[in-house]
Amino acid sequence: MKIVVCIKQVPDTTEIKINPTTGTLIRDGVPSIINPDDKAGLELALTLKDKFNAHITVITMGPTQADAVLREAFAMGVDRAIHLTDRKFAGADTLATSHALAGALRKLEFDLLVTGRQAIDGDTAQVGPQIAEHLDLPQVSYLEHLEYDGKKTFTIKRATEDGYEMLEVDGPCVVTVLSGAYKPRYMNVRGIVEAYNREVEMWGFEQIEVDEKKLGLKGSPTRVHKAFSRGVKAAGELYEVDTNEAVGIIMSKLKEKFII
Amino acid sequence: MDFSLTKQQQLFLQMIREFAEKEVKPLAAEIDEQERFPMETVEKMAKIGIMGIPVPTQYGGAGGSNLMYSIAVEELSAACATTGVVVSAHTSLCVAPILEHGTEEQKQKYLPKLASGEWIGAFGLTEPNAGTDASAQQTTAVPDGDNYIINGSKIFITNAEYAHVYIVFAMTDKSQGVKGITAFIIEKGTPGFTFGKKEKKLGIRGSATSELIFENCVIPKENLLGKVGGGFGIAMKTLDGGRVGIAAQALGIAQGAMNETVKYIKERKQFGKPLSAFQNTQFQLADLQTRVVAARLLVRQAAYKKDQGVSYSADAAMAKLYASETAMEVTSKAIQFHGGYGYTREYPVERMLRDAKITEIYEGTSEVQRMVISAALLK
Ligand SMILES: Cc1cc2nc3c(=O)[nH]c(=O)nc-3n(C[C@H](O)[C@H](O)[C@H](O)COP(=O)(O)OP(=O)(O)OC[C@H]3O[C@@H](n4cnc5c(N)ncnc54)[C@H](O)[C@@H]3O)c2cc1C
Ligand SMILES: Cc1cc2nc3c(=O)[nH]c(=O)nc-3n(C[C@H](O)[C@H](O)[C@H](O)COP(=O)(O)OP(=O)(O)OC[C@H]3O[C@@H](n4cnc5c(N)ncnc54)[C@H](O)[C@@H]3O)c2cc1C
Numbered sequence: 001m002k003i004v005v006c007i008k009q010v011p012d013t014t015e016i017k018i019n020p021t022t023g024t025l026i027r028d029g030v031p032s033i034i035n036p037d038d039k040a041g042l043e044l045a046l047t048l049k050d051k052f053n054a055h056i057t058v059i060t061m062g063p064t065q066a067d068a069v070l071r072e073a074f075a076m077g078v079d080r081a082i083h084l085t086d087r088k089f090a091g092a093d094t095l096a097t098s099h100a101l102a103g104a105l106r107k108l109e110f111d112l113l114v115t116g117r118q119a120i121d122g123d124t125a126q127v128g129p130q131i132a133e134h135l136d137l138p139q140v141s142y143l144e145h146l147e148y149d150g151k152k153t154f155t156i157k158r159a160t161e162d163g164y165e166m167l168e169v170d171g172p173c174v175v176t177v178l179s180g181a182y183k184p185r186y187m188n189v190r191g192i193v194e195a196y197n198r199e200v201e202m203w204g205f206e207q208i209e210v211d212e213k214k215l216g217l218k219g220s221p222t223r224v225h226k227a228f229s230r231g232v233k234a235a236g237e238l239y240e241v242d243t244n245e246a247v248g249i250i251m252s253k254l255k256e257k258f259i260i
Numbered sequence: 261m262d263f264s265l266t267k268q269q270q271l272f273l274q275m276i277r278e279f280a281e282k283e284v285k286p287l288a289a290e291i292d293e294q295e296r297f298p299m300e301t302v303e304k305m306a307k308i309g310i311m312g313i314p315v316p317t318q319y320g321g322a323g324g325s326n327l328m329y330s331i332a333v334e335e336l337s338a339a340c341a342t343t344g345v346v347v348s349a350h351t352s353l354c355v356a357p358i359l360e361h362g363t364e365e366q367k368q369k370y371l372p373k374l375a376s377g378e379w380i381g382a383f384g385l386t387e388p389n390a391g392t393d394a395s396a397q398q399t400t401a402v403p404d405g406d407n408y409i410i411n412g413s414k415i416f417i418t419n420a421e422y423a424h425v426y427i428v429f430a431m432t433d434k435s436q437g438v439k440g441i442t443a444f445i446i447e448k449g450t451p452g453f454t455f456g457k458k459e460k461k462l463g464i465r466g467s468a469t470s471e472l473i474f475e476n477c478v479i480p481k482e483n484l485l486g487k488v489g490g491g492f493g494i495a496m497k498t499l500d501g502g503r504v505g506i507a508a509q510a511l512g513i514a515q516g517a518m519n520e521t522v523k524y525i526k527e528r529k530q531f532g533k534p535l536s537a538f539q540n541t542q543f544q545l546a547d548l549q550t551r552v553v554a555a556r557l558l559v560r561q562a563a564y565k566k567d568q569g570v571s572y573s574a575d576a577a578m579a580k581l582y583a584s585e586t587a588m589e590v591t592s593k594a595i596q597f598h599g600g601y602g603y604t605r606e607y608p609v610e611r612m613l614r615d616a617k618i619t620e621i622y623e624g625t626s627e628v629q630r631m632v633i634s635a636a637l638l639k
Contacts, residue, residue, distance in 0.1 A: 186308045193268065
């Protein structure tokens, strides 16, 4: 069994502050992490490795420093890492990103392609589904749980707004995973010791067969109209009471505001 | 010269800090209160390789460095000093002497199980009448055919009955003085080997500390560690390494107390302003931070020298002396900054003060460290 996981390096937005005058992110000193949904996807792949001895490849598209997320993935237990980087990929929106990734993925064999649902720095949830479209593969988004029959078929629990769907799908297919679905394991010490001695394959424009016009800034139809930070709301009221009393307080507040 | 951690070490720090924060810190107050050995944490640490950091991969270890190991003990101890010493006693006092002095058979037999954390290690040197003066060993080992027969007792032994393998020192020839001391590898369950009193302690209360009792305990000769009469040298070398671990533990406790203090003084208001706004607070905090950073440099230098294979005995002594005294000062001041709250068990700083004290005592008291440092200087 072969699995490919797409992972993205993102700033840890829980530590990010917004410059109130310019409305831009203050990225200085903010640590970079593996996007949480992707890390859950990585854990999904690793559980399949534990059970079915699956071979896992991780791929990331990003600047030089994105190397760190591939090393972390090595230390968690993946087998192969590909770093997709080229000046021609720079400035990509979700569409151009998915074209570049799909180009690389066409060169790889897999039964299951895993992506995160969305990245915490963009929140679009588009890249996974776009890749599936480019590759003409079946996709299941918002994955909560996956079972594999060891042959061909995946049984997937998919979260929807008002419940769950249970779906069966044959590989190769694409899934996008929710961060709460799988609790990522810790890197293991031996994996960490070896992570920087292992080879990360560097792939650029030359390695993928994609029309240059579909890549980078040129291939990105998205235009940012305006970026602003939402003003701070009122501080809110804090009650430390038991559940019964809390329900009573919430109900009376909702009635007070004519919400119910 | 380069003071920064390598990328590999940074990745390790990222992992161990998250592990300490999420898995170790939430249990710290509970195991202290209940005087309970944190077995569940040992199992979690075992799973990811923390019980065998500086052990070569050929013996089932992680193949990491002593520097990495010192970072692990520091970070674990910043959350919970008990957890820090479980790892330190296991790694420095049991795994290291087998690795450094064991035969190939002994390494094959013990290291994989110890490095994987399936087994925990311990070290028995101290006796009721042989503390600082470790040469005054009264435990005896008498040859008997292919065996030795051991009689005597060891006190204050960390990891106690939770360990499976013990490095134990005994007199094989009293007339030879320190040259008559020999080291043995003894397994739990060996007939004649039992446990005595469990100590009730001021700090590191989750760490198990017990007496080991040997009554006509028969040990096969292949369990002799190193040479006959070479035990005292092994003990001293082992303690050099152990001091790096305890120095890292002390450093972690100090850092943990700093973290709590910085958070608290920004929130707590008196006289209409946060405590952090008083210049007295700021100046004292500056002095404490300077000591903590200086201690870290000493700890890392000692670990680095051990990794380089150069003599580091005095460096380890300086690191332990300075870090342990820093831990005492920082934790005491941390309580002061917390006022009455810091004196209660609602906040972790009182535990940290209690935990800090032992770092000035075990693996050589501060007086012993001063002896080692000055002896190196005056030789
Ligand atoms: C919680 C705990 C865990 C321990 N774990 C272990 C373990 O795992 N294995 C193990 O073998 N031991 C262990 N020990 C024992 C520890 O190493 C000894 O307690 C320590 O070496 C001091 O010995 P002592 O207690 O007999 O004190 P003593 O030797 O009686 O010393 C008392 C005081 O006298 C001072 N002193 C002694 N001699 C001199 C001198 N010549 N000059 C100046 N001052 C001197 C000492 O510095 C000290 O302050 C542990 C102890 C404790 C409390
Ligand atoms: C066991 C115990 C018994 C007690 N018994 C009683 C009792 O019977 N009756 C009673 O009324 N109270 C009692 N107390 C309360 C005790 O008197 C207070 O804890 C003490 O006055 C300190 O106040 P605080 O804890 O609010 O600390 P804080 O006032 O918050 O002080 C914390 C720290 O902030 C710094 N700080 C504060 N103000 C300044 C400043 N102006 N300049 C520089 N630094 C400053 C100091 O470093 C200080 O150590 C008791 C407390 C304890 C722990």
